[in-house]
Amino acid sequence: MLLLMARIPYQPPDLGEPRLVVEAIRQRRGGRLLNLDRMLLHSPPYALGWNRFLGAVRGDLVLSPRLRELAICGVAVLNGAEYEYQHHAPLFLQAGGTPAQLAALSNWEQATTDDRRFDPQERATLRLTFEMTRNVRVDDETFALVKATWPDPRQVVELVGVIAAYNMVSRFLVALEVEPE
Structure with a gap:
């Protein structure tokens, strides 16, 4: 560490x-x-x-806490934000996520297609998290998948917002080297 x-x-x-x-x-x-x-x-x-x-x-969101925390943990892993990960991995587990899912985040390509560990909503969440965090721009295929997974625009907006917000958080933490408690 x-x-x-x-x-x-x-x-x-x-x-x-x-x-x-x-x-x-x-x-x-x-x-x-x-x-x-x-x-x-x-x-x-x-x-x-x-x-x-x-x-x-x-x-205050209607988005599932499990999916919110999965996206946050994904952002933390992708950005190397240990502080963020340490605070949100336990929340993901409390919301119904598994240790195997957290471990799988270390290999993003496999995680986004892993139908043994992740259900369709979780895989869509991971794919959107990866593209927003690494590429900023989301490709049309991924966004179509997200819209098909969540037909309610509110949930799509909330998921995009969570990923964007926690990219902000991780960038703040990493730039200032904020230490985990």
């Missing part, structure tokens, strides 16, 4: 100001500040916006 040292010192774990921002983040986090929060709090407006946005992504 690669040992990281954050490129910018974290804000202190007992930070109290700006009070409303810190309280909002602590409330979403069950009373504590994670290293990610302590890094974000160098910019209180950014931290507040991040907290609200990611809170909605994590708690």
